[in-house]
Amino acid sequence: MKKRRLAMSKNNTRKNKMTRVRQNHSLKAMQFVAVVLFAFVLPFTVVGQDTTRSKHNEQVVIVGSVDPSLNPSYKINLSPEVPELPEVNKDFVFEPINKYFYTPVTFKPIKPASIRAGRAGDIYNNLMKAGFGSRLSPYAEFFHSQSHKGKFRFDAHLKHISTFGKMDGYSPAPISSSIAEFGFDKFFRYQTLLFDGGYRYNTSRYYYLTDQNPGADADMDDLKQAYNLAFFDISFKSHYKNSDKLHHFIGLNTYYYFDKHHTSELSAAMKFDFYKAFDVSNMLEYQNLGIKGDVEYYGNKDSLISTTDIYANATPYFKASYGIFRFKAGVNLTYLKADSTSKFRVYPDIEVSINLFPEYLQLYAGVDGGMKKNSYRLLSEENPFISSIIPDSWTNNKIGFFGGLKGNIAKQVGFDLKGSWRLFENDYFYYNEFPRLNLPILPDYKNEFLILNDTGSVFTISAQISYSVSGNLNLFASYEYNSYSLETYDKPFGRMLSQLKAGGSYLIKDKFKPWVEVIYVGKRWAALGSTSSPVQLDSFIDLNLGLDYYHNDHFSGFLKVTNVLNHQYDYYYLHPTYGIEFMLGVGYKF
Numbered sequence: 001m002k003k004r005r006l007a008m009s010k011n012n013t014r015k016n017k018m019t020r021v022r023q024n025h026s027l028k029a030m031q032f033v034a035v036v037l038f039a040f041v042l043p044f045t046v047v048g049q050d051t052t053r054s055k056h057n058e059q060v061v062i063v064g065s066v067d068p069s070l071n072p073s074y075k076i077n078l079s080p081e082v083p084e085l086p087e088v089n090k091d092f093v094f095e096p097i098n099k100y101f102y103t104p105v106t107f108k109p110i111k112p113a114s115i116r117a118g119r120a121g122d123i124y125n126n127l128m129k130a131g132f133g134s135r136l137s138p139y140a141e142f143f144h145s146q147s148h149k150g151k152f153r154f155d156a157h158l159k160h161i162s163t164f165g166k167m168d169g170y171s172p173a174p175i176s177s178s179i180a181e182f183g184f185d186k187f188f189r190y191q192t193l194l195f196d197g198g199y200r201y202n203t204s205r206y207y208y209l210t211d212q213n214p215g216a217d218a219d220m221d222d223l224k225q226a227y228n229l230a231f232f233d234i235s236f237k238s239h240y241k242n243s244d245k246l247h248h249f250i251g252l253n254t255y256y257y258f259d260k261h262h263t264s265e266l267s268a269a270m271k272f273d274f275y276k277a278f279d280v281s282n283m284l285e286y287q288n289l290g291i292k293g294d295v296e297y298y299g300n301k302d303s304l305i306s307t308t309d310i311y312a313n314a315t316p317y318f319k320a321s322y323g324i325f326r327f328k329a330g331v332n333l334t335y336l337k338a339d340s341t342s343k344f345r346v347y348p349d350i351e352v353s354i355n356l357f358p359e360y361l362q363l364y365a366g367v368d369g370g371m372k373k374n375s376y377r378l379l380s381e382e383n384p385f386i387s388s389i390i391p392d393s394w395t396n397n398k399i400g401f402f403g404g405l406k407g408n409i410a411k412q413v414g415f416d417l418k419g420s421w422r423l424f425e426n427d428y429f430y431y432n433e434f435p436r437l438n439l440p441i442l443p444d445y446k447n448e449f450l451i452l453n454d455t456g457s458v459f460t461i462s463a464q465i466s467y468s469v470s471g472n473l474n475l476f477a478s479y480e481y482n483s484y485s486l487e488t489y490d491k492p493f494g495r496m497l498s499q500l501k502a503g504g505s506y507l508i509k510d511k512f513k514p515w516v517e518v519i520y521v522g523k524r525w526a527a528l529g530s531t532s533s534p535v536q537l538d539s540f541i542d543l544n545l546g547l548d549y550y551h552n553d554h555f556s557g558f559l560k561v562t563n564v565l566n567h568q569y570d571y572y573y574l575h576p577t578y579g580i581e582f583m584l585g586v587g588y589k590f
Contacts, residue, residue: 131558131585135165135578139585155183157198165578167568171223173207190240197232204384206446207575223446224260225388227380231255235271243277243286257377261388263302265376270295280318287320298373300392307392309338311371315349326353334371338394345371347399357407365403371396374428379451383430383494385575387448396425415465425455430494431527432573447574449494452530456486475504491525491534494572498522513548526573540569556587 125145132138139161147153162176181198203226235251251271258264275290293314300307317330330349335342347369354363372395380386404418430449460482467475478501484492503517519542526535546560560583568576 125589127587127589129558129585129587131560131583133163133581133583135163135581137161137163137165137581137583139583150187152187153183153185157181163578165581167576167578169209169211170576171205171207171210173205174203175205176201176203178202190245191236191238194235194237195233198230200227200229202227202384206385206448208447209574222261225384226260227257227384228259229255229257229377243288246274246276247288247290249273255377259380259388261303263376263388264300266297266299267375267377268297275317275319278318280320284320284322287318289316289318291316296373298375300376302389304389307339309336309373309392309394311336311338311373311394313370317349324355324358326355327351332368332370336371336394338392345396347397360409361405361407363403363405365401367399367401369397369399374451379428383449383572385447385449385572386430387433387450390451391453393426393428393451393453395427398423398425412469413465413467416463418460418462420460420462421457422460423457426453427456428453429489429492430572431530433529449572450530452489452493454486454488456484458485458492459483472507473504474506475502477502491527493525493527493534495524496521497524511550513550515546515548517544518542521569521571526570528573535573537570537573540567541565542567542569554589556589558585558587559583560585 125143127141127143129141130139141159141161142157144156145153146155157179159179160177162174164172164174166172178201179198181200182196184195186193203224205225206223231254233251233253235249237249238245238247240247249272252269253271254266254268256264256266271292271294273290273292275288275292278287278289280287291314293312295313296309296311298307298309298311300309312335313332315330315332317328319326319328321327328349328351332347332349334345334347336345337343348367350368351366352364355361356363374393374395376390379390400420400422402418402420404416406414406416406418408414428451431452433448433450460480462478462480464478465476467473479499480496481498482492482496484495484497486492499522500520501517503515505513505515507513520539521542522539524537526537527533528535543564544560544562545564546558549557551557562581562583563577563579566579568579570576
């Protein structure tokens with residue numbers, strides 16, 4: 001008995017010594033990483049400030065506010081998972097500002113039915129909404145969600161909205177947007193199989209100043225544009241609780257995108273991620289060794305030329321944790337075959353985070369890089385007035401550094417403050433191709449945008465914050481500032497430099513919910529032709545208000561007022577937006 005007690009005493013003494021050693025290692029590691037992070041972030045902050053000073057004379061005010069959702073690329077993809085910041089439970093969906101005609105009238109999709117193992121039977125959730133706007137804007141939307149006891153979930157979404165209003169001094173420019181899409185998730189014990197697909201159809205029209213083009217025909221077929229997108233995605237992912245299993249994700253994505261003027265883009269891609277527990281050192285708490293990557297194919301065709309691009313990427317990585325530290329280290333190996341040339345490049349993929357206060361405050365930093373396709377789909381969805389004939393191009397993000405601080409307070413306030421610097425090659429910018437402003441518009445000279453490419457760097461500051469109390473009061477805000485330094489052109493034509501978004505809603509007695517959203521966009525640069533002098537576009541404020549009324553569990557109504565200040569601002573040069581619009585509608589849930 002005495003020998004057993006003596007042995008237990010020795011074991012406890014040994015464990016205490018090991019604990020103290022581990023704590024000393026943790027303290028030393030914390031001091032080391034803090035010094036490295038300080039030395040890492042400071043030089044690039046100074047570089048960004050010098051770049052800004054040389055290119056801009058305006059003062060920058062960083063607003064401590066931001067959008068409720070975080071960019072997925074900024075999330076730390078390490079296990080065990082760090083709790084995400086709480087999202088604002090808004091009753092409206094805040095989308096990027098509509099860059100062409102009118103401020104978007106948006107609605108919150110119905111939440112997918114929750115799947116609970118203890119609940120038997122089917123769960124149905126449907127929502128229909130319809131409305132009509134003051135600018136001859138019909139709107140209709142339908143959501144359906146169905147789930148069954150942890151076995152599957154099916155979602156469907158239909159939507160149409162169009163506008164036929166006119167603006168004084170401009171040719172008619174009606175637009176429309178139609179969506180039909182679905183999602184199906186099949187749940188297994190340790191895996192999930194996901195299907196997504198659909199069709200989207202958007203129409204717009206290039207338009208012009210009527211007094212400067214008296215002989216132009218607004219109904220000319222060449223001024224009309226229509227974008228069609230058919231897409232289908234399938235993926236298979238695991239959700240093992242045991243780290244010794246081979247965790248996996250495989251996704252196949254394809255789409256066909258084409259417009260009215262015989263330009264098309266076919267894309268097919270396969271993405272993958274495999275990782276498994278792998279012990280490298282006894283000091284580390286969890287250790288995973290894995291590889292992720294993707295293979296992409298693009299076939300582009302317009303009225304002049306056809307191109308084919310093949311891109312392959314593989315990133316072997318190791319990620320682990322030690323106390324309050326999380327880190328990931330990988331090497332991004334890429335291969336690109338485009339324009340009859342082949343290139344192989346290597347980029348770093350490193351990320352470090354420190355949980356200063358677990359579940360409340362996290363410091364993070366990293367280094368990365370990679371290639372990005374400037375696809376016709378990407379460009380036309382960002383700028384619907386782009387030309388149908390654009391050169392095939394890829395942006396080479398040679399290297400990027402980022403760091404920030406994110407966390408939450410009492411699970412009510414979520415925030416993310418981030419700074420980054422990126423060195424790029426062949427990034428895209430927009431300029432207007434409209435050489436005959438004082439002559440009748442001709443089919444070969446419609447008011448469209450072309451692409452120019454340049455090499456340089458961009459320093460970015462972003463901030464996000466959200467606040468939610470009992471689901472009744474929800475507030476959010478975001479701010480982003482970009483400072484470009486280019487080799488060839490003086491200004492970053494057509495790119496956003498500063499933007500502030502803010503909004504909120506408040507539920508009153510479960511019946512009324514007023515909401516507000518405001519968007520401020522700072523001054524931007526444009527060019528009328530690739531060799532002309534830069535044109536500075538004025539900053540603007542877009543204010544939107546609304547009131548939702550819930551009569552009972554089934555019937556509801558809404559009133560929305562967009563662009564309350566009635567500013568016909570140019571988000572894109574020579575393409576002003578519509579002014580104020582009222583929309584009244586009803587909803588039915590069953």
